[in-house]
Amino acid sequence: MGRLGILKGKEDNLVKDLKETTLSFRKLGKKYGVSRQAIHVFYKRQGIKRPVKPRGHQTGGCRLCQKLIQISKKPRSEFISIHTIVKKLGGSRAEYRYHLRTLRDRGLVDEKFGRLHSKRAEEAYAIYFKKRLPIRTIGLKVGMKNFQSVIRKHRELGWNVPPSLYVYGGWERSRIQSEIQRRKKR
Numbered sequence: 693m694g695r696l697g698i699l700k701g702k703e704d705n706l707v708k709d710l711k712e713t714t715l716s717f718r719k720l721g722k723k724y725g726v727s728r729q730a731i732h733v734f735y736k737r738q739g740i741k742r743p744v745k746p747r748g749h750q751t752g753g754c755r756l757c758q759k760l761i762q763i764s765k766k767p768r769s770e771f772i773s774i775h776t777i778v779k780k781l782g783g784s785r786a787e788y789r790y791h792l793r794t795l796r797d798r799g800l801v802d803e804k805f806g807r808l809h810s811k812r813a814e815e816a817y818a819i820y821f822k823k824r825l826p827i828r829t830i831g832l833k834v835g836m837k838n839f840q841s842v843i844r845k846h847r848e849l850g851w852n853v854p855p856s857l858y859v860y861g862g863w864e865r866s867r868i869q870s871e872i873q874r875r876k877k878r
């Protein structure tokens with residue numbers, strides 16, 4: 693193998709690269725000024741065991757993934773809408789889908805993180821957690837008629853929505869009761 697002659701003096705470095713990196717034979721060939729095949733022959737002859745290349749996206753080295761993990765550690769992070777996340781970190785929403793999916797699949801962020809798409813629901817929840825107001829009033833404030841049903845849906849999906857701070861009084865209670873009754877009849 694005449695071509696390997698070029699490697700003279702660099703064999704130790706190449707052995708090290710083969711053992712410690714996951715660089716392809718092609719890239720190593722470029723680095724050492726020989727062909728991909730020459731690297732392959734060398735590797736075979738030396739009987740080197742190469743490290744297994746981790747499959748898929750490397751979240752540890754991804755700036756975006758690291759920032760997403762950071763945000764997800766905030767309390768009640770599932771109630772932060774994707775709009776706010778994108779606005780904070782920059783970029784496009786489509787770009788986030790992939791990173792979020794990877795992070796969820798690997799259990800690095802909660803399954804619910806990044807799932808809230810409605811900016812209004814985010815605003816409504818922010819009020820709901822802080823203020824003692826009827827759910828209906830909060831909904832009206834942010835322009836959401838169905839905030840109550842959004843809460844119900846989220847609860848069904850396992851979101852940790854605490855009880856309302858607002859204590860429904862006699863009139864409200866009877867109004868809600870009669871509404872429930874009316875719905876049952878339908």
Ligand SMILES: [Zn+2]
Pocket residue numbers: 749750751754755756757758791
């Ligand atoms: Zn990433």
